[in-house]
Every structure is written in structure tokens, then in C-alpha cells.
Amino acid sequence: KQEVTQIPAALSVPEGENLVLNCSFTDSAIYNLQWFRQDPGKGLTSLLLIQSSQREQTSGRLNASLDKSSGRSTLYIAASQPGDSATYLCAVSSYGGSQGNLIFGKGTKLSVKP
Amino acid sequence: EAGVTQFPSHSVIEKGQTVTLRCDPISGHDNLYWYRRVMGKEIKFLLHFVKESKQDESGMPNNRFLAERTGGTYSTLKVQPAELEDSGVYFCASSQDVRDNMIQYFGAGTRLSVL
Numbered sequence: 001k002q003e004v005t006q007i008p009a010a011l012s013v014p015e016g017e018n019l020v021l022n023c024s025f026t027d028s029a030i031y032n033l034q035w036f037r038q039d040p041g042k043g044l045t046s047l048l049l050i051q052s053s054q055r056e057q058t059s060g061r062l063n064a065s066l067d068k069s070s071g072r073s074t075l076y077i078a079a080s081q082p083g084d085s086a087t088y089l090c091a092v093s094s095y096g097g098s099q100g101n102l103i104f105g106k107g108t109k110l111s112v113k114p
Numbered sequence: 115e116a117g118v119t120q121f122p123s124h125s126v127i128e129k130g131q132t133v134t135l136r137c138d139p140i141s142g143h144d145n146l147y148w149y150r151r152v153m154g155k156e157i158k159f160l161l162h163f164v165k166e167s168k169q170d171e172s173g174m175p176n177n178r179f180l181a182e183r184t185g186g187t188y189s190t191l192k193v194q195p196a197e198l199e200d201s202g203v204y205f206c207a208s209s210q211d212v213r214d215n216m217i218q219y220f221g222a223g224t225r226l227s228v229l
Contacts, residue, residue: 004156032216043118043205043220044157089157093216100147100209101170102218104157
């Protein structure tokens, strides 16, 4: 049974710092991995999707990597800003379920202090 | 273009009552998903529609939950009768394609409180 773990559960950094959020999954048989952002009271916004055949994806100050064999993904945020404060969620689409069935971690709550 | 919309944003009901949640996906998205997050837990998959058909309903917790998508447009999720443990945030998502472009776009969620 696929399980997704995110470490740390919460992170507080000063503005301008580069940071890394971690995600691990127990079963490497995945279709893809997605990183989402959730602001309080809002829905989830997809940040990056990495297909199982890819190693990384980049969007602006965000870079997500995927190491399927070790069951790990990282989300790198460069030059963090207070507007980056949110909960970041990692989710995988696993062979054990249908492709549309996303399995989520509990998230990392990020706070960027001005 | 409108995103995924959910109604109501918040519902407070008593144990034993019935509640119906509605989701309007992004226009043209054949795939529609329901998820929920109960207090302190991760978001969990409930079911997946392709048009009006249930593709995967493996996450539905029990037969008190009924999801429909008549005509392949909007979807409803009915909880009858509601129990205390049903409290949480129910999210709906839609995607254009399950294979090549399966980015799921989420609504803001419906917060359900069962008292």
C-alpha cells in the first residue's frame, strides 16, 4: 500500500533563504508525482508535475526533483518570499490504484518571515 | 475561464441529517474527482468519474456516501445519514486527461461540520 511522507511538518525561514521540502513514498511504481500549494481557506494549486520517466521539473523559482528508485522527491524554492508562505503538499499517482487516484502526504507548512 | 467551483463552502448539520455537496468542474474536463481531508489526516481519494461513469470508487468509505454525475457535467456527493466522523473538508478536482495531461485542478472545498 502506497504511503507518502513529508518532512518537515512545518518550517519557518527568513525571507531570501533557499529551502528544500522533502517527500518520500514507499512504492516506486508510480505514474507521476505532483507538488501542490494550499493557502488557508483555498483549494490546492498544482505547482509542478513530474512524470515517472522524468528527473526534474522547473517553474520560476521552483524546482522539483524525482528519484523514483529511492522513493524521494524534493521541492527546492529559491530566494523565498513572504508570499511563498503556504502548505505544500506532495501527491503520487500509483500503479496500485487508478491513474487519477492521488495519494497525498500530510504537507509541510511553510512560513517565510519578512 | 472559471475554475472548479464547489457549493456550499461550509455546511453545518446535525448527526443523522442529510447533506448534498455540489461540484462544477472546469468546462470540458471529462475527469472529476472527490477527495476529503478529516482533521489531522492527509487528503484521501474518494472516487473518480470519467464523464458520467464511475472509474474508481475504491475510496468511498461506506454506503452512506453516494456520488452522482448525471450528464457528465456537475457532480453531487450526498451523505445520508451523516455521522460525526464525516466532518472534514471535501475537495473536488477535475482534469482534462488522465494520461498525458493529468494535472488535477482543485476547488476550494466544502467544510462539513457534523454536530
